[in-house]
Amino acid sequence: MLETIERALGAHRVLEPRGALPQAALRLDADPAIGPDEVRIAVERLNLDAASFRQLSESCGGDGEAVRAAVLEIVEARGKMQNPVTGSGGMLIGVVDAVGSGSPLGLTVGQRVATLVSLTLTPLRLTDGLTAWDGRSEQVPAAGTAILFARSIAAVLPDDLPDPVSLAVLDVCGAPAATARVVERTGARRVAVLGAAGKSGSLSLAAARAAGAADLVGLVRNDAEAAALGASGLADRVVVADATDPLAVAAAAGTPADVTVVCVDVPGAEHGAVLATAEGGTVVFFSMATSFSAAALGAEGMAADVTMLVGNGYTPGHAALALDLYRSNAGVRSLIDPRVEA
Amino acid sequence: MLETIERALGAHRVLEPRGALPQAALRLDADPAIGPDEVRIAVERLNLDAASFRQLSESCGGDGEAVRAAVLEIVEARGKMQNPVTGSGGMLIGVVDAVGSGSPLGLTVGQRVATLVSLTLTPLRLTDGLTAWDGRSEQVPAAGTAILFARSIAAVLPDDLPDPVSLAVLDVCGAPAATARVVERTGARRVAVLGAAGKSGSLSLAAARAAGAADLVGLVRNDAEAAALGASGLADRVVVADATDPLAVAAAAGTPADVTVVCVDVPGAEHGAVLATAEGGTVVFFSMATSFSAAALGAEGMAADVTMLVGNGYTPGHAALALDLYRSNAGVRSLIDPRVEA
Numbered sequence: 001m002l003e004t005i006e007r008a009l010g011a012h013r014v015l016e017p018r019g020a021l022p023q024a025a026l027r028l029d030a031d032p033a034i035g036p037d038e039v040r041i042a043v044e045r046l047n048l049d050a051a052s053f054r055q056l057s058e059s060c061g062g063d064g065e066a067v068r069a070a071v072l073e074i075v076e077a078r079g080k081m082q083n084p085v086t087g088s089g090g091m092l093i094g095v096v097d098a099v100g101s102g103s104p105l106g107l108t109v110g111q112r113v114a115t116l117v118s119l120t121l122t123p124l125r126l127t128d129g130l131t132a133w134d135g136r137s138e139q140v141p142a143a144g145t146a147i148l149f150a151r152s153i154a155a156v157l158p159d160d161l162p163d164p165v166s167l168a169v170l171d172v173c174g175a176p177a178a179t180a181r182v183v184e185r186t187g188a189r190r191v192a193v194l195g196a197a198g199k200s201g202s203l204s205l206a207a208a209r210a211a212g213a214a215d216l217v218g219l220v221r222n223d224a225e226a227a228a229l230g231a232s233g234l235a236d237r238v239v240v241a242d243a244t245d246p247l248a249v250a251a252a253a254g255t256p257a258d259v260t261v262v263c264v265d266v267p268g269a270e271h272g273a274v275l276a277t278a279e280g281g282t283v284v285f286f287s288m289a290t291s292f293s294a295a296a297l298g299a300e301g302m303a304a305d306v307t308m309l310v311g312n313g314y315t316p317g318h319a320a321l322a323l324d325l326y327r328s329n330a331g332v333r334s335l336i337d338p339r340v341e342a
Numbered sequence: 343m344l345e346t347i348e349r350a351l352g353a354h355r356v357l358e359p360r361g362a363l364p365q366a367a368l369r370l371d372a373d374p375a376i377g378p379d380e381v382r383i384a385v386e387r388l389n390l391d392a393a394s395f396r397q398l399s400e401s402c403g404g405d406g407e408a409v410r411a412a413v414l415e416i417v418e419a420r421g422k423m424q425n426p427v428t429g430s431g432g433m434l435i436g437v438v439d440a441v442g443s444g445s446p447l448g449l450t451v452g453q454r455v456a457t458l459v460s461l462t463l464t465p466l467r468l469t470d471g472l473t474a475w476d477g478r479s480e481q482v483p484a485a486g487t488a489i490l491f492a493r494s495i496a497a498v499l500p501d502d503l504p505d506p507v508s509l510a511v512l513d514v515c516g517a518p519a520a521t522a523r524v525v526e527r528t529g530a531r532r533v534a535v536l537g538a539a540g541k542s543g544s545l546s547l548a549a550a551r552a553a554g555a556a557d558l559v560g561l562v563r564n565d566a567e568a569a570a571l572g573a574s575g576l577a578d579r580v581v582v583a584d585a586t587d588p589l590a591v592a593a594a595a596g597t598p599a600d601v602t603v604v605c606v607d608v609p610g611a612e613h614g615a616v617l618a619t620a621e622g623g624t625v626v627f628f629s630m631a632t633s634f635s636a637a638a639l640g641a642e643g644m645a646a647d648v649t650m651l652v653g654n655g656y657t658p659g660h661a662a663l664a665l666d667l668y669r670s671n672a673g674v675r676s677l678i679d680p681r682v683e684a
Contacts, residue, residue, distance in 0.1 A: 005589065247347065292633065293429035294366060296630065305658055310641075316647055
């Protein structure tokens, strides 16, 4: 049984260190030859995790050529796209190229799919030098191969939406699903979303509303985002504050929320999120820039009796839920569409 | 109201960067002169966080003199004891030395107390050069002053227990309280504790049992710990595995748990904890060595539908619960006492 779990999780593709699982590995074997339980994807596009892209872009001073070189170097060295600073990756879109006879994923050659497991654990080989990418956007046209394991997750892309839209929505589909579940389980009425005008933020607001929340506060970083979020109608109240300034967040958010969802992509939002949350309430951290110790020690240091969740990117049904929120909610579309490249 | 929250949380003691709260600050003002809402403690002993002490000791090659010098340098530079690598601190014991006329903490001069807020946010000045400490233990005899804010938490030390015992128990009192709450809320029957022979692990096992869990698995790293845990009677089954080897953890733990509690003090236990947990179950991370992104992306990458909690060091009643578990449970005492210095 263990050998099955081991293979299903892709441990056989780990080159270094031995015994690690793919996400924790330093280096994966990205050989395009597949095993009987694997699937090979012909890559069309990568979508870099927002925290990773921001870090790369800032460390390169916004120089797109340097960002491209950095991504190529990472993938070449590691056999996967995992930013060594942020630890995060992203996802990809492509066409099913080969399916092992024993793969349980139910995919067939020629289907266009998006991977819903992180790039941080997906064996990846690039063959085009990313020449079609200018290094200035999270969405990266790419050619090469990626490998799915028996326990990987991939969504067949819907026919009714452009690929870049599906990719953008699926990239963050864990957030609305988990938000909906927390709101339902706790019966939360007041929900605050930090970073509310982004992809995961807007979908989380819509999911909270659909799950029964009645009082939604969206916190954004500037007036332009406030105007866009206000026009979307997703929040009952829009406030502007620097999410990394805890006291400013507390002042802007007002009455503490039953559930606070953190969707900002910069470090340092932990304490503001805790202060924005009522005693007995719940904070859900979706930002990959979240610091575990800052959250744990911050809540303790503020004597805050709040439940803090590590946002799990996987909740059953998450892909369908997010796509349906996009289709059915013009406010969500108004915030996501400008972030999607043609 | 904000000025009150700001002061209550100690923001007025932050020197750098401006606007930060004390835990996130690079540098605090540790001036022993107190404000009207503050309390000054005459420090007797620090208890360094296990992850922090381990990191310091390893980076100094086990040289106690070097560890002592490193701690002194950190406190001098930062005005608090916060390990810059792990981000963690610990707690302290001392005697109430001065109480501001407006302090809401209810303390009186002369009481012996332990701080239940982290050293990472406690202004601290050392005056003895830590000369009474050999740098080889987490418990550090010390002289100096520490400052409590209006919203800090301190526990008056009980008369019936030696101070080092109280300090050791209170240092980890968040873990059993949070474990008990999760077991009660979820109705968990099967609970696995990783790092079960340590302070937080043994208390968490006892708390899980008291909260109604019926099937307790304790995972430890070697046969010596297994023998000690076995003799304590705290676990129904004791297994030995390297907590940083996910597949070994899964194999050793056997049937996945409803709740898994992570108390190991080394990095890399996230994936094993997820694999040891049943679909729909809960993982509670208490180790300050936990990586947020490893937990979030690992669960996603394994398509694991588990709820993951950031262990909050504060739960109302946590100090009394932990001390009572120590008093009432010979198994807990058998594991904690050898870790307490005379």
